Structure formats: structure tokens, C-alpha cells
Amino acid sequence: xxxxxxxxxxxxxxxxxxxxxxxxxxxxxxxxxxxxxxxxxxxxxxxxxxxxxxxxxxxxxxxxxxxxxxxxxxxxxxxxxxxxxxxxxxxxxxxxxxxxxxxxxxxxxxxxxxxxxxxxxxxxxxxxxxxxxxxxxxxxxxxxxxxxxxxxxxxxxxxxxxxxxxxxxxxxxxxxxxxxxxxxxxxxxxxxxxxxxxxxxxxxxxxxxxxxxxxxxxxxxxxxxxxxxxxxxxxxxxxxxxxxxxxxxxxxxxxxxxxxxxxxxxxxxxxxxxxxxxxxxxxxxxxxxxxxxxxxxxxxxxxxxxxxxxxxxxxxxxxxxxxxxxxxxxxxxxxxxxxxxxxxxxxxxxxxxxxxxxxxxxxxxxxxxxxxxxxxxxxxxxxxxxxxxxxxxxxxxxxxxxxxxxxxxxxxxxxxxxxxxxxxxxxxxxxxxxxxxxxxxxxxxxxxxxxxxxxxxxxxxxxxxxxxxxxxxxxxxxxxxx
Numbered sequence: 310x311x312x313x314x315x316x317x318x319x320x321x322x323x324x325x326x327x328x329x330x331x332x333x334x335x336x337x338x339x340x341x342x343x344x345x346x347x348x349x350x351x352x353x354x355x356x357x358x359x360x361x362x363x364x365x366x367x368x369x370x371x372x373x374x375x376x377x378x379x380x381x382x383x384x385x386x387x388x389x390x391x392x393x394x395x396x397x398x399x400x401x402x403x404x405x406x407x408x409x410x411x412x413x414x415x416x417x418x419x420x421x422x423x424x425x426x427x428x429x430x431x432x433x434x435x436x437x438x439x440x441x442x443x444x445x446x447x448x449x450x451x452x453x454x455x456x457x458x459x460x461x462x463x464x465x466x467x468x469x470x471x472x473x474x475x476x477x478x479x480x481x482x483x484x485x486x487x488x489x490x491x492x493x494x495x496x497x498x499x500x501x502x503x504x505x506x507x508x509x510x511x512x513x514x515x516x517x518x519x520x521x522x523x524x525x526x527x528x529x530x531x532x533x534x535x536x537x538x539x540x541x542x543x544x545x546x547x548x549x550x551x552x553x554x555x556x557x558x559x560x561x562x563x564x565x566x567x568x569x570x571x572x573x574x575x576x577x578x579x580x581x582x583x584x585x586x587x588x589x590x591x592x593x594x595x596x597x598x599x600x601x602x603x604x605x606x607x608x609x610x611x612x613x614x615x616x617x618x619x620x621x622x623x624x625x626x627x628x629x630x631x632x633x634x635x636x637x638x639x640x641x642x643x644x645x646x647x648x649x650x651x652x653x654x655x656x657x658x659x660x661x662x663x664x665x666x667x668x669x670x671x672x673x674x675x676x677x678x679x680x681x682x683x684x685x686x687x688x689x690x691x692x693x694x695x696x697x698x699x700x701x702x703x704x705x706x707x708x709x710x711x712x713x714x715x716x717x718x719x720x721x722x723x724x725x726x727x728x729x730x731x732x733x734x735x736x737x738x739x740x741x742x743x744x745x746x747x748x749x750x751x752x753x754x755x756x757x758x759x760x761x762x763x764x765x766x767x768x769x770x771x772x773x774x775x776x777x778x779x780x781x782x783x784x785x786x787x788x789x790x791x
Contacts, residue, residue: 349452399446400454417613462584463488508541540594547637557603562594569648569791576655581608599644603634620700624716654678666721674790676730682748684713728757730786734766
């Protein structure tokens with residue numbers, strides 16, 4: 310296991326005796342490595358190091374490697390974030406001489422490559438998808454690289470062996486009409502668990518036992534909603550005002566003529582929306598609102614150009630894309646143009662607060678859940694945690710930091726007209742809750758604003774009390790203003 314060591318002033322590696330909790334350090338961190346990885350024989354072979362070059366303001370990601378136990382680590386490959394081709398080791402071959410690497414080289418999409426370690430060069434492409442980035446590796450029970458996965462609207466698994474591929478096809482055959490994926494399987498591949506859902510069925514785990522030829526539903530993720538009708542998300546594609554082709558989803562509740570619109574930008578921003586069941590989307594639809602989700606520029610999964618188009622565009626072109634998506638939807642679908650509210654969480658909360666002063670007449674209300682109101686303060690928070698700041702600014706100069714005030718809502722309260730709801734948990738380690746509380750303190754005497762502070766709730770609203778309070782507040786706020 311890895312743990313922080315006071316002597317090394319970094320993360321070192323220990324062998325731990327589970328019987329008596331004795332820790333024996335096996336690797337001294339002389340390399341400022343942040344995380345370590347072992348091969349499937351338990352030998353620590355790889356280390357990952359994040360660092361900032363103070364002379365250039367560049368953030369670097371270095372992969373370290375050693376050929377065998379007891380040998381020193383050597384730097385294998387360095388990536389300059391935002392400039393170099395990506396390099397993410399998914400696994401090693403049996404003798405450790407070659408690595409399977411996800412990289413956006415040549416294809417401008419994350420693809421799987423075989424990398425020759427002794428000669429420090431890419432050998433060949435193993436697998437790529439012509440449209441979507443690969444997102445990661447599929448590892449079997451022996452710790453071996455068994456395949457890769459990516460997302461279109463749903464998770465797609467690509468296995469390298471015929472036996473594993475047949476298992477995937479069997480899952481799809483057993484659950485025809487549902488989007489299914491294998492979660493785990495026995496070593497002999499005779500028993501496995503499938504997760505599946507459809508536009509009318511909630512996500513459910515199914516068991517399959519080929520030995521006894523039995524299968525059935527095992528566990529529902531949302532058992533109390535099993536008999537509720539679901540609204541169906543539909544794909545949308547549109548051109549942004551600058552010509553960029555973009556995509557997203559629109560969910561319209563049944564039997565409601567021209568429903569009010571909730572624009573729901575995702576977090577990240579280097580994330581994306583999917584067609585899977587989303588409790589927030591279905592909650593809004595059940596309350597009678599249409600829901601727009603847009604994979605704005607900067608969203609991941611659609612290739613290098615799609616994601617890098619959002620670099621350094623917080624509050625700028627990324628923001629305008631959401632406006633373009635709304636304009637497209639209200640012009641082409643039966644939803645209300647004049648009754649709309651923007652609701653966002655994390656980066657989506659930043660979008661909502663920024664929209665509140667950049668487009669004060671576009672929406673009837675704005676909601677920020679764990680959102681960012683002060684970009685400069687947020688970058689300082691990210692730097693303290695030694696995390697790369699997400700391509701918000703090209704360099705951390707005084708002028709560049711000061712310019713963040715132009716796209717930070719805390720500096721534009723006088724321009725806001727519509728009501729705002731803020732929700733934030735006090736145990737949020739991603740976005741400090743002072744991003745909401747400070748904004749509220751500064752704005753409460755000037756605008757119609759409500760702040761709900763959730764004690765001991767995290768960024769992800771993963772406790773029942775905090776999540777219930779959030780949905781209750783959303784229901785009351787949207788009912789009042791839409």
C-alpha cells in the first residue's frame with residue numbers, strides 16, 4: 310500500500326502484514342512521485358508524478374518505471390499538460406517490457422497503443438474508435454488487460470479475447486432492448502453480474518449463472534422508483550454560433566404542452582452528459598419541466614479538438630455554447646422560451662452564476678449547487694491542493710489572475726436581476742463552500758438570493774440528508790419562479 314511518509318516527505322510504498330499491522334517500507338520516495346502502481350504479480354513498476362515548472366508555468370505529468378523489483382525508478386515519459394500528446398499507462402505485458410498506453414497521438418482521440426519501453430517508442434496502435442475517445446481499460450480477475458471501454462450515449466466495452474466478447478454478446482442477448490454492461494465475473498467466466506437499463510426501466514443489476522442456467526434480477530439502484538414512468542431523453546445536435554458541431558440531450562415530460570425549460574449544464578468542465586438515468590433530470594421532468602443538457606466545448610469523450618476547444622474559455626465561448634444550445638432548442642422543440650431557469654452543479658454552478666450577470670434577462674432564475682463564484686479564489690484553492698487548475702488560464706501572472714474577475718459573478722452582483730438559489734455542503738473538498746457563502750454575504754442586500762448550507766455534506770451530495778434537502782429546495786424554488 311502507499312501512504313504519506315514524514316521522513317520521505319512524500320508518498321512511499323509499504324508491505325503490510327494484515328495479521329499484526331506491521332508496516333515494512335519497500336520503496337523510499339526519492340523521486341517526488343505522487344502515486345504508485347504494481348503489476349499483476351505485485352511488483353511495483355510504475356510511478357506518476359505531477360509537477361509545475363516554475364520557470365514556464367507549465368504543468369508536467371511524468372511516468373516513472375523500473376524493470377524489476379529492487380531497481381531504481383527511471384523517468385519514462387513526460388507530458389506537458391495542454392501541449393503534449395497524452396500518455397496514460399493502462400497495463401504492462403507479461404515481462405514488463407511493453408506498456409499499453411492511452412494516447413491522443415496521431416488520431417487526436419484517446420486510443421490504445423503498444424509502447425516499447427526499452428526503446429522509448431510507440432510500436433503500434435492496438436485499438437481506437439473512429440468517433441469517441443477511449444476512456445479506460447478493462448482488467449480481468451487476474452489483473453490482466455482484457456479490453457478497453459468508451460462511451461457514445463452509453464458505455465461500450467471492447468474485449469480482446471473471443472471468450473470475453475461472447476460474454477458481452479450473451480449479456481446483450483439476455484437483456485434485449487436494454488443497455489447492458491458486465492460489472493464483474495467469476496474466474497471461470499460462468500457467473501457474472503450485468504448492469505442494465507433502458508429509457509423505460511431503471512438501472513438494475515442482474516445475475517447470470519451458466520452452470521445452473523439461471524438468471525434474474527438481483528438489485529435495483531432505485532427500488533422505490535421502479536413503478537414510476539420515466540421521461541425519455543432525445544439526442545440533439547446543433548451548430549454553435551462560431552460553427553462548431555456540438556451535441557447534447559433534451560428530455561421533455563409527457564402530456565405537457567410547451568413545458569418550462571431547465572437548462573442543466575454538467576460539471577467538470579472536462580466531463581460530459583450521457584443518456585443514462587440521471588436522478589436530477591428525471592426529477593425535473595417529473596415536476597413538469599423540460600431539461601436541456603449540452604456537451605459544450607471542453608467536454609471530454611469526443612476527441613482532442615472538442616475538449617481543447619474549451620481551454621481558457623471559462624465564462625467566454627464555453628458559456629456562449631450553452632446559450633446557442635438553448636436558442637436551438639426553443640426554436641425547434643415545443644418548450645417554453647420565456648419560462649426558463651438555469652440549474653448547475655460544480656462547474657455547472659459556475660455557468661449558472663456567470664449567466665446570471667452575463668445574460669440577466671434570459672432566465673427567470675438561476676441555481677448554483679456547489680458552484681464557483683470567484684475564479685481567482687478557486688485557483689488558489691486548487692494550487693493549495695497541488696491539482697492542475699483545469700486550463701482556466703494560460704499562465705498564473707498577476708494580470709491573468711486579475712482578468713478572472715471579469716468572468717466571476719462575485720464581482721458583478723449589481724448586474725444580476727433574477728432570483729438565485731445557492732446550495733453548498735460544508736465538507737466539500739472540490740469547491741470550498743465559501744465560494745457560495747461569501748457570494749451570499751456580498752449579495753444578500755442587493756438581490757433576491759437564498760443560501761442553503763448543508764452541514765457535513767460533500768461535493769457529490771452523497772448523504773441522504775443533504776440530497777433530500779437539495780431536491781426539496783429545488784422543488785420549492787422552481788415552483789415559485791417558473
